[in-house]
Amino acid sequence: MTNEQAFFKAHLGQTSPFPFLIEVDRAAGAYIYDKQGKAYLDMIAGVAVNNIGHRHPKVVAALQQQLEKHLHVMVYGEFIQDAQQALVKALLNVLPAKLDGVYVVNSGTESIEAALKLAKRVTGRTELVSFKGSYHGSTHGAMSVSANEVKKIAFRPLLPDVRILAHNELSVLDQITQKTAGVIIETVQGDAGVRKPSLEFLQALRDRCTEVGALLIFDEIQCGMGRTGRLFAFEHFGVVPDILTLGKALGGGMPIGALVAAQEHLNLFTHEPMLGHITTFGGHPMVCAAAAATIDVLTTEINWEQLEAKAASFSAQITKHPKVLTHRRVGAMFAFDLQDATEVEKVVQYCLDKGLITFWFLSHPYSFRLSPPLNLSQTEWDQAQAIILAALDQL
Numbered sequence: 001m002t003n004e005q006a007f008f009k010a011h012l013g014q015t016s017p018f019p020f021l022i023e024v025d026r027a028a029g030a031y032i033y034d035k036q037g038k039a040y041l042d043m044i045a046g047v048a049v050n051n052i053g054h055r056h057p058k059v060v061a062a063l064q065q066q067l068e069k070h071l072h073v074m075v076y077g078e079f080i081q082d083a084q085q086a087l088v089k090a091l092l093n094v095l096p097a098k099l100d101g102v103y104v105v106n107s108g109t110e111s112i113e114a115a116l117k118l119a120k121r122v123t124g125r126t127e128l129v130s131f132k133g134s135y136h137g138s139t140h141g142a143m144s145v146s147a148n149e150v151k152k153i154a155f156r157p158l159l160p161d162v163r164i165l166a167h168n169e170l171s172v173l174d175q176i177t178q179k180t181a182g183v184i185i186e187t188v189q190g191d192a193g194v195r196k197p198s199l200e201f202l203q204a205l206r207d208r209c210t211e212v213g214a215l216l217i218f219d220e221i222q223c224g225m226g227r228t229g230r231l232f233a234f235e236h237f238g239v240v241p242d243i244l245t246l247g248k249a250l251g252g253g254m255p256i257g258a259l260v261a262a263q264e265h266l267n268l269f270t271h272e273p274m275l276g277h278i279t280t281f282g283g284h285p286m287v288c289a290a291a292a293a294t295i296d297v298l299t300t301e302i303n304w305e306q307l308e309a310k311a312a313s314f315s316a317q318i319t320k321h322p323k324v325l326t327h328r329r330v331g332a333m334f335a336f337d338l339q340d341a342t343e344v345e346k347v348v349q350y351c352l353d354k355g356l357i358t359f360w361f362l363s364h365p366y367s368f369r370l371s372p373p374l375n376l377s378q379t380e381w382d383q384a385q386a387i388i389l390a391a392l393d394q395l
Helices: 003-011 057-067 082-092 108-123 140-144 149-155 170-175 199-212 263-270 285-300 304-319 341-353 378-393
Strands: 024-028 031-034 039-042 101-105 127-131 162-165 180-186 215-219 243-246 257-261 326-330 333-337 367-370
Touching (some): 082 101, 082 285, 101 108, 108 140, 108 243, 140 149, 170 199, 180 199, 199 215, 304 326, 304 333, 341 367
Parallel strands (some): 215 243
Antiparallel strands (some): 031 039, 101 257, 333 367
């Protein structure tokens, strides 16, 4: 262990006993380079963050331009700032007309917290509904509507009046009632191992929420911004939520979240009480500049048909291997099921040793996951495929 690795272990807050401990020197495109000069092809993209790769030139240019103008000038919502305006205009250009308000926050989980509050404020109700397999974040509210009890038990009590229903089962929808403030669902579940609901289920869920007056919240923090092969995952279903939460890839590598809803609903945060939701650094101009540039890249440089073809071909080759029991894929969001968690750990470690970054799921230990940049070259897809197949051969 190097001195820097030892310091990291001794003094920086940890998330697991087994960090990768790559000493990052720089990153560009699809690669991360450590301080010893080793290159890693990043097939995780910071867990669905670097959807356009590391340090995309348009993002870097936008950051440099904003740096010359100003950094933080005021808490969110008081001053008119060009970077915030440009980001919201870019989002409104690609969102359904009913989602005409954007509240920019610091992270995906903060957007969830704000969404839960907004649902209660709009409806005057208290009950929140989510689904088994869900992961919405690790703050108290977000954790309360997430499903993994193993991750929650040490931190109870959490929010009261939360109901968690079976995912993708029509029979449970009658449990959404006129007591329900909001129903939150990942449009495509990530941590559960890439689980896509049926078209019938999601349309019925929309209808049920409309019928009882509950707000439908789509969590697209992980599955949004092109990850599923369309800019927003809800485009696959023809269903529009009342509230949309974004994060991760929206910032092009910068930390951001966004609460998207009808502006008439967002305005409820301004009174009874005033400052119903506030943030100091939400909408930071550097982050907003990067996010606007990211949307530009996603809408002008990504060929969605080519992405689907490359991802489908890649997946087909991996799943031919006899060690892969089954798989799930939506766009460039992959889960490959192996026999057990031990096999997953061996594959992830082998790939890391060979200069390929893969990962696992928090709540789905017998699958390894991939969420690569959307603009990988064919050579990079082929490189990743060869290393993963070799890893599977070692099992």
